[in-house]
Amino acid sequence: MLKIRDIYGILPHRFPFLMVDRIVSLEKENKVVGLKNVTVNEPYFQGHFPDEPVMPAVMIIETMAQIGGFLFDMPGKRGFVISVNKAKFKRMVIPGDQLIIECSVVVHLGNKATINAVAKVDDKVVASAELAYNFVDVNESDE
Amino acid sequence: MNDTAILNQTQSYPMKMSVSNVDADASKGEFTANFSADDYYREEGGFIPPLVFMELLGQTAEKFYITSDGECKRYLASIEDFSLNEDIYDNLDRDFSVKVNLIEKFGKLYRGHVSLVLDNTVYCEGTYVHCNA
Numbered sequence: 041m042l043k044i045r046d047i048y049g050i051l052p053h054r055f056p057f058l059m060v061d062r063i064v065s066l067e068k069e070n071k072v073v074g075l076k077n078v079t080v081n082e083p084y085f086q087g088h089f090p091d092e093p094v095m096p097a098v099m100i101i102e103t104m105a106q107i108g109g110f111l112f113d114m115p116g117k118r119g120f121v122i123s124v125n126k127a128k129f130k131r132m133v134i135p136g137d138q139l140i141i142e143c144s145v146v147v148h149l150g151n152k153a154t155i156n157a158v159a160k161v162d163d164k165v166v167a168s169a170e171l172a173y174n175f176v177d178v179n180e181s182d183e
Numbered sequence: 184m185n186d187t188a189i190l191n192q193t194q195s196y197p198m199k200m201s202v203s204n205v206d207a208d209a210s211k212g213e214f215t216a217n218f219s220a221d222d223y224y225r226e227e228g229g230f231i232p233p234l235v236f237m238e239l240l241g242q243t244a245e246k247f248y249i250t251s252d253g254e255c256k257r258y259l260a261s262i263e264d265f266s267l268n269e270d271i272y273d274n275l276d277r278d279f280s281v282k283v284n285l286i287e288k289f290g291k292l293y294r295g296h297v298s299l300v301l302d303n304t305v306y307c308e309g310t311y312v313h314c315n316a
Binding site: 057084101105124125126129 | 193194195196197198199224226232233234235237238241258259260261262263264265266267269309
């Protein structure tokens with residue numbers, strides 16, 4: 041299990057875009073399960089929507105992307121999501137929900153990788169998607 | 184649902200994307216979009232997360248459906264495909280066109296293709312399905 045201090049050391053994301061609270065289980069190059077506690081203090085809720093807070097679908101995708109990134113050991117490289125396919129949003133995610141996201145590797149060849157991700161709340165699927173990453177040198181990504 | 188409830192379900196800061204209407208008819212629309220150095224969602228170093236472009240395309244599709252079919256509560260049901268050309272990060276100081284093409288409408292569902300274009304180059308595109316509540 042990876043707690044938040046471990047996650048700080050691995051992901052470059054910080055407020056307001058660090059979307060992972062804990063990695064529950066991890067088998068590199070195979071499967072990862074992570075969680076995100078959704079609270080009403082998330083900054084995006086003030087605009088989505090002002091009187092009816094609903095987690096934006098793209099934020100669920102971002103959470104999938106960050107948790108999925110733990111699957112890969114790519115020293116000196118940073119992964120960017122370059123495509124998303126078959127993303128389905130079945131239920132609304134609202135404050136108080138705990139998102140459990142399970143990602144598995146579909147293919148990983150060189151600097152390209154594809155994963156399947158499923159997001160659940162209370163054991164019910166709320167979203168699913170296939171994400172593709174491109175890994176670039178950290179120095180290159182900073183240019 | 185009354186009008187106030189509908190208005191309150193429209194995205195606002197920080198989730199509202201900067202999109203302006205240029206031209207639209209029943210099946211297609213063209214909009215402009217731009218990015219600012221002090222946009223809320225910019226990370227350290229000015230990097231814009233890909234999810235922002237994904238949201239931008241989705242909101243533009245919604246804006247097009249509002250223009251063509253009127254205001255109502257809509258939500259995103261699926262993104263069939265979405266891709267991003269990383270060269271976009273070299274052009275963020277430019278004004279982009281966002282083009283929406285309605286592919287089909289059946290029942291409460293709207294399926295449309297949206298692309299972010301600059302100088303005839305597509306930097307980002309996707310196929311989105313929205314649903315009327």
